[in-house]
Amino acid sequence: MKIVQTDPAAIREAAAILAQGGLVAFPTETVYGLGADARNDQAVANIFAAKNRPQLNPLIVHVRDLESAAAYAEFDDRARALAARYWPGPLTLVLPRRANGGLSLLVSAGLDSVALRVPAHPTAQALLSGFDGPIAAPSANASGAVSPTRAEHVAQSLGDKVDLIIDDGPCTIGLESTVVDLSGETICVLRHGAVTLEDLTREFGTVADATADTDGTVKSPGMLARHYATNRPLHLNARSAAPNEAYLAFGETGPTRAAATENLSPSGDLTEAAANLFAQLRALDQPQFTAIAVAPIPDHGLGRAINDRLRRAATPS
């Protein structure tokens, strides 16, 4: 791990690391982010591994401007109005993902939506320009720890799990971005932040608050995000598959009777398995198969996050 003060040389070094699939922590106006190339499944899987996240939840993709964002998601009039008003800034928009936009399916945790933000911070902007691509970035802390608002916090929490930390002093807002879902008819706040419910309501009329139940109690964050589910039933912990089933294997496998097989990681690497998970599930979720049988995945490290997603995908939401 290396900490460098922000300057053009630091930005060039960070952009080169991102291009090679590495991890760079960088400041935004909200908190420090742990960034990876949002088009690279393996690099995005490295984010989950570095944070030791118990869940593969969708990540925010940072882009330079509205024009770049429009390459990855569909913007309706409301989305354009919100972007015009708050970008660059601490607002994240959850929008329909363009299927051929080139983003890793892992950043969307398999969903048909994607969360996009244009940060205002000059170092974040310089990195987005220098890298010239989308950067997936959750907060740069180990899972369960508070979000970092200084480079030292990142170093303490992630240590050698991050290749480079760009230091540009404390974050000015220090709170995560507001997340707004535009997939339904009503604008819906999924996470509160610096852009408030009152701000949004004043300008856009009715805005729903998904973080509170009708009686005002706070919902747990895990209840908020929808999750990817296959159309075919999933049979977990399956050591083999029936001839009319597809098989999602892990590690060394002998010949199976399955109609089609994908292997999450022939060498048994859990980061590689996370990188392949959603793309391979989608590839096997075809009408000619009666079900998808999934091999047992070791329940440690990133394996716990993979098993969590598989259990959710196996249960209709």
Ligand code: AMP
């Ligand atoms: P983080 O990247 O850790 O700052 O958190 C991202 C936030 O955005 C979480 O609260 C996610 O649940 C939410 N989010 C990201 N992508 C999506 C999506 N496609 N659909 C719904 N919520 C999302």
Ligand code: MG
């Ligand atoms: Mg966080």
